[in-house]
Amino acid sequence: MTADGEEVAVLDAFRRWGYLQADLDWLGRLAPAEHPELPAAGDGVAAARRFYCGTLAVEFMHLPDPARRAWIQERMEAPAPDVDRRTLLDQLMRATIFEQVLQTKYLGNKRFSLEGLEALIPVLSAMLETASGHDTPSAVLGMSHRGRLNVMAHIVSIDYADLLAGFEDVDPRSIMGAGDVKYHRGATGALCFPGGRVIAIHLASNPSHLEAVNPVMMGRTRAKQDRQGRDRNQVVPILMHGDAAFAGQGITAETLNLAGLDGFDVGGTLHVIVNNLIGFTAEPRALHSTRFASDLAKRLPIPVFHVNAEDPEAAVRGARLAADYRYAFASDVVLDLIGFRRHGHSEIDDPTLTQPRLYAAIQERPPLWESYAARIEADGERVRALAAEIRQEVSAAKERAGGLTEIPLMRRLPAYWDGFVGGAYRPALEVPTGIDTAEIELVGDHLARLPRAFEVHPKARRLLDQRHEMARGERPIDFGMAEVLAYGSLVRAGVPVRISGQDSRRGTFSHRHLVLLDGRTGEEHYLLEGLAAPPAFFEIYDSALSEAAVLGFEYGYSRDYPEALVAWEAQFGDFANGAQVIFDQFVTAAEDKWGLLSGLVVLLPHGFEGQGPEHSSARIERFLQLAAEDAIQIAQPTTAAQHFHLLRRQALRKWRKPLIVFTPKSLLRHPAAASARAAFGRERFLPVMPERQVERAERILLCTGKLAHELRAEREKRGAGATAIVALEQLYPFPRHELAAELDRFSEAREILWVQEEPANMGALFFVVPRLEPLTRGRHVRTVKRSPSASPATGSPKAHALEQQALLDLAFS
Known part of the structure; x- marks a missing residue:
């Protein structure tokens, strides 16, 4: 092989396996892994390592499309684009100092701090700015609790005081029995960029059931796109995942699988794994069976970028690459942002109980903005002044939040919701x-x-x-x-x-x-x-x-x-x-x-x-x-x-x-x-299907579904013309007035039976009977049902037929 051929072979090996030796975690939890195809020295090795083994790495050689591999190779092997270091430093400072002030002002409150992964803020900003450069006017974001308040403040642009009202817990009587915790709520806002470009942002509300918001956010994105001429670039979806949840929750795989399906395509989703290499107290070896939490994504032909969150410039570069790839190929893409968690799972949790050595090292680690300011030799006087300004801004917001009389609504419904209502039925x-x-x-x-x-x-x-x-x-x-x-x-x-x-x-x-x-x-x-x-x-x-x-x-x-x-x-x-x-x-x-x-x-x-x-x-x-x-x-x-x-x-x-x-x-x-x-042609749906064949009844059978037809057939077979059969077509909201009127039609009936196919511990019995009894004018309600059962139904067709006939016999006995 010629020297040029050897260099090409070396480069190709690092394209394929270089990510295994990338510098991704300052704590050494992802130490470089040996691979037999990766040489330690030789022609071209230094350059290949610089491209693929730094603080930004990529898995992409599993992509079957040569054009997509070439696109990534070209950009990974080119010089890194310039970054606005002053803006980047300001973003890191705001992200960190915001958390620090909350820690002092609201000690003992859960907030699920972003500290250790503050680079998420410039990452999201870079992704959204790239999207705006592709003429995308809006974005939909989905994420769990980790760093959510920080994202709401610095990406969705929610006023600090509006956010802190959740800590002050103002006006609790207005949401008794309702509402949600501050780190689940949705928000609507916008992010502005140099040159006057703006991108509208909606952060979806979500529960603590991790990853459950993923398909919801994709459905919302698809609907918004369909409203705008089905242009998949009119709205960009960005999903943030925890590392433990991305690997562990089955709905992640289900949602990833929707990406290329005709009825569910959204033109590509940007996935950011907010990866602190820990899940509550469990370490990666207990959380996923592979080296990276992101490996699940490789079931699909999509690239995975890994980046060391302690190198914010590499993080921004990875974010831009991921966003540009999405627009170039209408494809999902994953950015695995690897950092750490400065506090416990929540701020009231002590992580030293389960990771004492890890947290001893973390406690010695200065905030990212401080190390980055030193690295770029930032103007110390300006940095100190800005830090003081941010602290004052957040502290003042706390005072304003304490004076609010209700928790502000941080989301705005689009105009297409005008005219639609919720609340109680009328x-x-x-x-x-x-x-x-x-x-x-x-x-x-x-x-x-x-x-x-x-x-x-x-x-x-x-x-x-x-x-x-x-x-x-x-x-x-x-x-x-x-x-x-x-x-x-x-x-x-x-x-x-x-x-x-x-x-x-x-x-x-x-x-x-x-x-x-x-x-x-x-x-x-x-x-x-x-x-x-x-x-x-x-x-x-x-x-x-x-x-x-x-x-x-x-x-x-x-x-x-x-x-x-x-x-x-x-x-x-x-x-x-x-x-x-x-x-x-x-x-x-x-x-x-x-x-x-x-x-x-x-x-x-x-x-x-x-x-x-x-x-x-x-x-x-x-x-x-x-x-x-x-x-x-x-x-x-x-x-x-x-x-x-x-x-x-x-x-x-x-x-x-x-x-x-x-x-x-x-x-x-x-x-x-x-x-x-x-x-x-009749006017409307009937919540209660009245008895149409019987004028006077001694017994009323109430039921739902196909059982109504079976009871009518049995009535005809038995010649039980004094039995009225009434079907509840709507179970909820319970049609109290309609049902009462039907019962009153047969005031002479002394027996009222609730009949159901389901076992006694299932079906509508527990719900209907307490609501039925006040409407009977003192008449006793008897129930007919299958015996209590751990499973819904028998597996024997013959046993089923015997049980069904027994129900009918009881209803008419």
């Missing part, structure tokens, strides 16, 4: 939801039109023909057609519709079929394409096999597209608990904690049909346990028309609350659940 919020026959026929005719020479599957052809007959009034309308009518009529009225879920285009139970495939060419045809009146659109996506990330994404999307009907569908309702954190922390509690509304629709197939414990229950009881303060809506429609009116009501009225719908399985094509065309 009947005045109701709107008509019916459509006339002409509209039904128009949508039905549109569904029947296929592109010329489109070769449709015979079963799909039969379904289309049946739906056309339904629209013409020649057969009752089933659940599948009712849903399509709801979507079609909404988009025609200018309401955008977006749906995603596992297999949602066809539907788990083959009931939807809103996207058809040409059997010969594979071409796709969207049945509702061309029906939307601008600015409306109709989108439906088969999602990744994920519950938490996809539900989080759709929740986030609904937050920034309030006028749209946004729905997530579980393959079976049983699997919704894979997203329990999103339900608990965002969907049901966001209004109470953060004052944030959402109109998300959640479709959960539910029903006991002999399919076993994993395919029977969407856990109605868990959602009812979360129901309070009119924060959510919970419904279980028993007819196709009810499902239609429910979906249209959610889209058309201005009351924005998440809607949980327990959807049917066997009822999708059941004749008893189909509705006459006239039912779609």
